[in-house]
Amino acid sequence: LARPQPDNACSGRERLKRHRGEVAGRVPIPDLWGQEIFLKDWMDYSAFDAFLAPKGVASAREVLMAEGRR
Amino acid sequence: MAGNKIIVWFRRDLRIEDNPALSAAARDGRVLPVFIWCPKEEGQFYPGRVSRWWLKHSLLHLSQSLKSLGSQLVLIKADSTLAALLACIESVGATRVVFNHLYDPVSLVRDHHIKEQLVEVGISVQSYNADLLYEPWEVYNEKGLAFTMFDAYWNKCMHMQMEPVSHAPVWRLEQLPTSGTVENCSIEDLGLEDETERSSNALLGRGWSPGWGHADKALTEFIEHHLVTYAENRLKVGGNSTSLLSPYLHFGEVSVRKVFQSTRLKQILWAKEGNSIGEESASLFLRAIGLREYSRYLCFNFPFTHEKSLLSNLKYFPWIPDQTSFKAWRQGRTGYPLVDAGMRELWATGWIHNRIRVIVSSFAVKFLLLPWKWGMKYFWDTLLDADLESDILGWQYISGSLPDGHELERMDYPEVQGYNFDPEGEYVRQWLPELTRMPTEWIHHPWDAPASVLKASGVELGLNYPKPIIDVDAARARLTEAIFKMWELEAAARAFNSNYTDEVVGDNSAGDENSNIPKVVLKDMAPSFTISSNDQRVPTSQNSKGGLVCKKRPKEIAVSESRPVHEKLQDKPGSSRRGEEVCSTAESSAAKRQTISRDSFSVPQSCSSSSSLTSKEQEIRHFNSKQKFQEEVDIKHGTREDGI
Numbered sequence: 001l002a003r004p005q006p007d008n009a010c011s012g013r014e015r016l017k018r019h020r021g022e023v024a025g026r027v028p029i030p031d032l033w034g035q036e037i038f039l040k041d042w043m044d045y046s047a048f049d050a051f052l053a054p055k056g057v058a059s060a061r062e063v064l065m066a067e068g069r070r
Numbered sequence: 071m072a073g074n075k076i077i078v079w080f081r082r083d084l085r086i087e088d089n090p091a092l093s094a095a096a097r098d099g100r101v102l103p104v105f106i107w108c109p110k111e112e113g114q115f116y117p118g119r120v121s122r123w124w125l126k127h128s129l130l131h132l133s134q135s136l137k138s139l140g141s142q143l144v145l146i147k148a149d150s151t152l153a154a155l156l157a158c159i160e161s162v163g164a165t166r167v168v169f170n171h172l173y174d175p176v177s178l179v180r181d182h183h184i185k186e187q188l189v190e191v192g193i194s195v196q197s198y199n200a201d202l203l204y205e206p207w208e209v210y211n212e213k214g215l216a217f218t219m220f221d222a223y224w225n226k227c228m229h230m231q232m233e234p235v236s237h238a239p240v241w242r243l244e245q246l247p248t249s250g251t252v253e254n255c256s257i258e259d260l261g262l263e264d265e266t267e268r269s270s271n272a273l274l275g276r277g278w279s280p281g282w283g284h285a286d287k288a289l290t291e292f293i294e295h296h297l298v299t300y301a302e303n304r305l306k307v308g309g310n311s312t313s314l315l316s317p318y319l320h321f322g323e324v325s326v327r328k329v330f331q332s333t334r335l336k337q338i339l340w341a342k343e344g345n346s347i348g349e350e351s352a353s354l355f356l357r358a359i360g361l362r363e364y365s366r367y368l369c370f371n372f373p374f375t376h377e378k379s380l381l382s383n384l385k386y387f388p389w390i391p392d393q394t395s396f397k398a399w400r401q402g403r404t405g406y407p408l409v410d411a412g413m414r415e416l417w418a419t420g421w422i423h424n425r426i427r428v429i430v431s432s433f434a435v436k437f438l439l440l441p442w443k444w445g446m447k448y449f450w451d452t453l454l455d456a457d458l459e460s461d462i463l464g465w466q467y468i469s470g471s472l473p474d475g476h477e478l479e480r481m482d483y484p485e486v487q488g489y490n491f492d493p494e495g496e497y498v499r500q501w502l503p504e505l506t507r508m509p510t511e512w513i514h515h516p517w518d519a520p521a522s523v524l525k526a527s528g529v530e531l532g533l534n535y536p537k538p539i540i541d542v543d544a545a546r547a548r549l550t551e552a553i554f555k556m557w558e559l560e561a562a563a564r565a566f567n568s569n570y571t572d573e574v575v576g577d578n579s580a581g582d583e584n585s586n587i588p589k590v591v592l593k594d595m596a597p598s599f600t601i602s603s604n605d606q607r608v609p610t611s612q613n614s615k616g617g618l619v620c621k622k623r624p625k626e627i628a629v630s631e632s633r634p635v636h637e638k639l640q641d642k643p644g645s646s647r648r649g650e651e652v653c654s655t656a657e658s659s660a661a662k663r664q665t666i667s668r669d670s671f672s673v674p675q676s677c678s679s680s681s682s683l684t685s686k687e688q689e690i691r692h693f694n695s696k697q698k699f700q701e702e703v704d705i706k707h708g709t710r711e712d713g714i
Contacts, residue, residue: 019277025503027418029401042443051114060182065207
């Protein structure tokens with residue numbers, strides 16, 4: 001069911017439009033998202049910051065730039 | 071040549087056409103296409119449910135295409151990408167690995183590491199640009215510095231010569247048999263979709279068709295039939311007003327160069343025919359494409375180092391981590407119809423218009439004071455086009471972290487936005503059937519409607535549609551207070567740090583942490599980088615259009631009305647939030663020096679060195695360009711064209 005149904009009769013835009021028409025106002029958003037237990041952890045910036053500034057990112061950038069300019 | 075055995079490592083370039091790595095490999099030898107799924111390496115940004123659903127179907131699509139070319143996509147689930155690549159190399163006796171590069175921090179480091187390791191064992195490695203019109207290191211201003219304003223950046227891009235697409239089409243691939251060591255698993259075995267997710271995902275399959283073939287069709291249809299009216303339609307939040315290409319672009323299912331070229335071609339044709347509406351539409355659509363480029367550009371040129379973290383201007387913001395209000399936001403039960411409609415559309419379709427993204431994310435941060443990461447994580451889990459760089463740009467845009475984005479203190483009234491972006495209330499009525507009979511006059515702020523109107527419309531606030539989760543005035547007062555508190559905490563932290571200068575590297579330069587426009591860290595560049603951005607700025611006072619913009623949104627009162635708050639803090643160097651407004655125009659270089667010195671809140675002389683200029687300059691805000699930027703949209707999820 002989760003597989004997209006190929007539908008040659010209408011374009012992607014039409015399909016989305018039709019889908020909206022079918023589901024709008026009829027799809028309840030579940031009470032639980034499933035990630036509530038992580039919310040508290042996401043108050044903390046450090047894990048996130050560390051992720052965005054991994055070790056070695058500066059040299060990785062430089063090497064890529066150097067290769068790109070070759 | 072034909073004896074070469076080459077591994078083509080697919081990631082977010084799930085297409086055949088204009089795929090430089092695949093073309094190069096097909097030209098030079100026999101090819102083994104592989105996709106390696108390594109959840110461990112994705113860390114914090116392990117793709118969300120909806121994104122993984124898309125990936126799964128896109129991989130199936132690519133796999134079938136490669137089969138019809140005579141080859142086969144090898145799918146591998148691994149604990150280490152490097153180990154998986156080495157196993158592939160060994161199993162076919164490959165001498166070379168090719169892939170298309172990515173620019174997010176995690177991929178940068180991983181790719182670099184993998185290149186080093188492969189070269190060490192005697193494998194040749196090449197990576198190519200398949201994702202951008204311009205590499206992030208190709209676009210600098212005349213001083214060789216990175217741009218910090220979109221308009222100036224894009225203006226420069228549009229005057230550069232783009233490298234032509236010269237990647238030969240791939241018509242045939244010769245099967246390269248693997249032996250023992252590679253575990254080619256099935257698409258199900260990759261584990262992209264949990265059992266528990268299937269029912270939610272089922273919705274998506276009815277609205278969307280992932281895969282490069284569908285991307286191609288979507289592009290053609292948009293260019294042929296909808297681009298011409300894009301200028302007008304892009305402003306409508308309901309219906310199909312934009313290209314809907316963002317998920318395809320995120321996964322590399324359509325080449326951005328192809329998108330650019332087909333748009334540009336139309337533009338030239340329309341110019342020749344004197345179709346000015348079409349020309350304008352093409353130009354606006356190209357800008358939307360430009361925002362996606364810009365997201366990569368900013369993340370690459372202003373990497374999040376320890377001294378400049380993402381949204382660090384909000385580091386001391388007193389969030390209200392209230393799970394109940396988060397849940398109301400998530401479920402579209404805030405009592406603000408435009409916000410609620412947006413959140414319901416997001417859940418049901420995995421996609422919302424850029425402007426709705428701006429509205430719902432601003433609401434979470436500014437009305438509810440919810441930690442922005444909560445909102446970002448939810449988007450990450452529910453957007454088909456969830457994209458790290460575009461999402462970061464989007465959250466920066468709404469939270470005062472970009473010189474041409476919204477100010478943190480700016481608060482848009484939902485009812486005003488409703489009338490601007492959903493003038494007939496059709497979008498709200500579609501997603502909130504409980505308000506179907508509400509007259510348009512009240513549909514964006516039902517709490518103001520007379521009891522008789524509510525009754526006639528069948529709306530009982532608090533029963534069949536929620537009362538506003540927070541009153542507009544209360545929300546504004548609370549935001550003002552929060553910003554004030556944030557400045558206090560910042561000042562305290564600064565005072566503390568000045569006694570321990572070694573502790574926070576680079577964070578105690580005057581006023582620096584007030585703004586999140588990070589420093590450029592190009593090693594070979596001059597030390598006082600950000601000054602360069604003055605090149606694109608001019609005081610609004612010189613711009614006659616300044617007043618018009620304000621008139622357009624009379625009710626859009628920012629907290630800035632409570633200006634005294636800012637002024638109280640004037641003794642704090644660099645804290646003057648309210649410089650003259652500046653705008654970004656390319657012609658403005660001549661005026662730039664004055665821009666700084668004429669600022670009404672002058673920086674103490676003692677620190678008017680480059681660093682204070684920098685901070686000052688960073689605080690200068692430009693209403694005009696901001697406005698324009700916003701109209702175009704499209705950030706975040708946006709930058710995805712329709713994105714943010």
